[in-house]
Amino acid sequence: MSKRRLSQLVIYILLIAGLIIVMMPMIYMVSTSLKPNGALYEYPPRFFPKLKEITLENYAYILGQKKFIGNFGNSILVSTLTVVLSAIVSSALAFCIARFKFPGRSLLFGFIILTMIIPGTTMIVPQYELAVKLKTINSIWGLIPFYVAWVIPYSTFMIKGFVENIPKELDEATYMDGGSILVVFFNVSIPLAKPGIASVSIFNFLTAWEEFPWANTVINDDLKRTLPIAISGFFGQHQFTQWGYVFALSVLSLIPILAVFISCQRFFVQGLTAGSVKG
Template sequence: MTRAWRKTVLYGLRYLLLGLAAFVMVYPFLFMVSTSFKSRSLALGDPTSLWPSDPTLENYIQVLGTENFARYFLNSAGVAVVSTALIVLLSSMMAYAFARLEFRGKRTLFTLIIVGLTIPTMMLIIPQFLLARDLHLLNSLPGLVPFYVGTALAFNTFLLSGFFQQIPRELDEAMMIDGAGPWRRFWDLIMPLSKPAVGTVIIFSFLGTWDEFAWALTVLNDVDNRTLPIAIALFQGQHSTSWGLVFAASLIAIVPVLIVYILFQRNFVAGLTTGALKH
């Protein structure tokens, strides 16, 4: 076997394995989309059939016509947008302080942030619940925001601080000569040059708050205050055999995440590859 032929075979095997891996990853999503367009009698039919023989929009019509579904969607949207905005603002300010400013205890504080990343979120449920009770934040949508922001700050601060350190300090010095203070350098220099990292933080933050289930289920009791993940879980319980309805509701819930990703996808890869590489 010649060297060129061997190289061709290796490339063929590589692409074959990658194709199989991609199919394994994508197939469950395709099956969910297909099932959402099937009638109830066909939903649990042949799992290898990805194209329904008689597609219907009945599942989506029923989901959108379900009482309070629109309210749950708006509840999740409001909480996710406000939480994401606060996460981006606060984590970028913290990251700027760690990356560009000098103050006493800087290294110790940053080490504590890194240590905080090792604590599983589920271990914080009880302490957070007690704190929310004492602050009278239980059973309210605004009460979700501080905890979503608090649990996301450590990772995003770490990500952004690594990116901020890659920006040449000579640019800071040039602005300082012109009389720019830390606040102006943050807004007019660091943030405009950090769009890839900020876009990555927006995607991660929105996805995390939009899909969050455990904490919302723990603190929300009022039916009108439920978020979309809770509504879908209860919807599945009410229609345990109507997988077409469940998948249709899940696909509707995916739409805002896809929109956010499409808007910031240009910055996503650059932010992942350049952030958090140095500190």
């Protein structure tokens, strides 16, 4: 065997091993969700359930509870509005920073970069005080503005790079044809920066969908909670954790994430490769 084929074989083995390691938690989650709760505590434990043990009772229980359907809807609403609002605000901000020169431009961008390195958990106390003043405690509307504020710095930073790579000659041609700044923004910058916007939108959706500490702090009503809080409610319930329900709800929570990633995959790949080749 030649050295080249040997090196390729080693690479394939490492990639397959890495794939197995990455997929094992997800496979275990799906297999556990198909087991009856009593089978989870058997000894010795089994990774996969027997064919006769496979059941959908955990999914039937989750889908039969109105509060979980409501929690699912809350997460969809919060995540979708976070993505839409952050895309609008960060795109406009990135366009202004990339295309216009004004006093304090570098200072503003530096401040945006600075906010990216501040851990979100350190801001919970002042955020809570602000939420109290805004009277958004125990309301899903108290989540959206804070989520948007969290993701705007990173989104602006990323989209700014895409806008800067758009030739300014396109802007000038639009101005010569009588187009306004808004025409340039919506008809030139937004379409050409779409891969970057889609890439950060996936990140923003995941941030809002999976966020736990802030939602657990401001939401007390079970019907107003998001999915991560609903999942945590099973831990310690009835003196033990109902892992079948936990993993069934976790599997269902992956569906919107997969849908968003699949629908934006083309733009996501373009966003990752943009700038790697100079035309």
